[in-house]
Amino acid sequence: MKITRVRAIPMSDPVPPERRHRTDLGTKMKSDATLILVETDRGLTGMGAALGTPPIVAAIVEHELAAEVVGEDPMFSERIFEKMYNGSRAKPALEGGVPQAETSRRAGMVMEAISGIDIAIWDVKAKALGIPVYQALGAVRNSVRAYGSGGWAPGNEAEAELGSYAAKGFTAVKMRVVGRDGFSIENCVRRVAAARRGIGSGVELMVDAHASLETPVAIRLAKALEPYDIAWFEEPVSPDNHAGMAQVRASTCIPIASGEREFSRYGFKSMLEHKAIDIAQPDVARAGGLTEIRRIAALTQAYDIRLAPHAWGSGVLFAASIHAAMAAASCHILEVSQGYMPMMNELFNEPFDVRDGYVHAPDRPGLGFSLRPAAMERFKYVEGPEFAF
Numbered sequence: 521m522k523i524t525r526v527r528a529i530p531m532s533d534p535v536p537p538e539r540r541h542r543t544d545l546g547t548k549m550k551s552d553a554t555l556i557l558v559e560t561d562r563g564l565t566g567m568g569a570a571l572g573t574p575p576i577v578a579a580i581v582e583h584e585l586a587a588e589v590v591g592e593d594p595m596f597s598e599r600i601f602e603k604m605y606n607g608s609r610a611k612p613a614l615e616g617g618v619p620q621a622e623t624s625r626r627a628g629m630v631m632e633a634i635s636g637i638d639i640a641i642w643d644v645k646a647k648a649l650g651i652p653v654y655q656a657l658g659a660v661r662n663s664v665r666a667y668g669s670g671g672w673a674p675g676n677e678a679e680a681e682l683g684s685y686a687a688k689g690f691t692a693v694k695m696r697v698v699g700r701d702g703f704s705i706e707n708c709v710r711r712v713a714a715a716r717r718g719i720g721s722g723v724e725l726m727v728d729a730h731a732s733l734e735t736p737v738a739i740r741l742a743k744a745l746e747p748y749d750i751a752w753f754e755e756p757v758s759p760d761n762h763a764g765m766a767q768v769r770a771s772t773c774i775p776i777a778s779g780e781r782e783f784s785r786y787g788f789k790s791m792l793e794h795k796a797i798d799i800a801q802p803d804v805a806r807a808g809g810l811t812e813i814r815r816i817a818a819l820t821q822a823y824d825i826r827l828a829p830h831a832w833g834s835g836v837l838f839a840a841s842i843h844a845a846m847a848a849a850s851c852h853i854l855e856v857s858q859g860y861m862p863m864m865n866e867l868f869n870e871p872f873d874v875r876d877g878y879v880h881a882p883d884r885p886g887l888g889f890s891l892r893p894a895a896m897e898r899f900k901y902v903e904g905p906e907f908a909f
């Protein structure tokens with residue numbers, strides 16, 4: 521089988537004005553994704569998706585990465601990843617066994633584009649094998665515990681909001697440290713106390729600071745939240761401050777989770793070397809696709825660090841995350857967004873199987889999902905930033 525063409529299609533999912541709300545990230549105007557299609561001479565097409573700014577990701581695919589991929593056999597998925605990562609020095613890198621990464625390809629939107637292509641290659645490879653991607657990767661399980669991820673409600677409204685996630689059957693839920701009413705330690709504690717009342721003592725509660733706090737504030741907040749039995753404190757500080765993250769970790773009994781903004785196994789290696797995390801959260805559409813997330817899982821597992829893939833984006837990203845979760849022994853839980861997510865939930869003909877607090881893997885070949893006929897029109901690209909301040 522040979523890859524004959526790689527296409528990148530920018531997509532957007534505008535948030536209707538009445539659904540827009542302001543958080544620490546700004547007011548969400550839309551969600552973006554770049555759909556990647558890898559066509560083969562067998563008539564099989566693989567589907568992937570990348571994070572990043574869609575027209576820029578599409579240009580990277582078209583002008584740089586497609587040339588490394590066309591003509592290759594998708595069964596050689598590791599080789600294709602290494603070709604994309606090492607660029608013009610792929611040959612000596614593979615012959616010598618030492619990476620010689622193209623400078624721009626180590627992180628950023630190029631790594632996001634590589635991630636999207638890699639997902640599409642695994643999709644077409646598993647389709648050709650007639651098995652689901654997670655079985656092609658090496659299956660551990662066919663369902664995984666899920667957590668309901670959201671929690672922006674102000675003040676005491678967090679009680680009803682998080683309670684509504686638990687009522688859906690989730691045995692773990694996550695809320696944002698910065699609510700719609702802004703941030704103070706006092707207010708965050710009030711919201712977390714309300715959330716705990718809403719879910720009772722039997723449901724796990726996680727908090728996510730979106731990498732927005734300074735280290736001393738994160739340490740004070742962690743101390744204040746300890747009485748509420750927090751399952752993890754996510755991204756307490758900047759992803760560029762692994763030392764600060766480690767300081768927060770050393771100061772509290774609450775486990776620290778991070779990784780959704782990291783690229784490749786090297787980003788995770790730094791967090792491990794700094795002793796910064798208890799839970800690794802790679803995003804399959806950013807960190808390097810299924811090929812690299814598998815390496816990240818192996819690397820972090822050697823430190824007894826569990827894997828909880830970040831999964832917030834298009835249906836393609838969520839589908840790939842499901843397969844990653846099913847094939848990683850150290851994965852204990854998967855994120856299921858409770859936000860406004862039509863491009864996740866209305867992209868495919870087949871619905872996601874989330875029930876009784878678990879995500880169940882599809883048993884269809886490849887990722888196991890097909891685009892709805894009207895998807896390209898419904899989610900056509902809209903210029904402008906995703907968030908406005």
Ligand SMILES: [Mg+2]
Nearest residue numbers: 728730754780
């Ligand atoms: Mg997060």
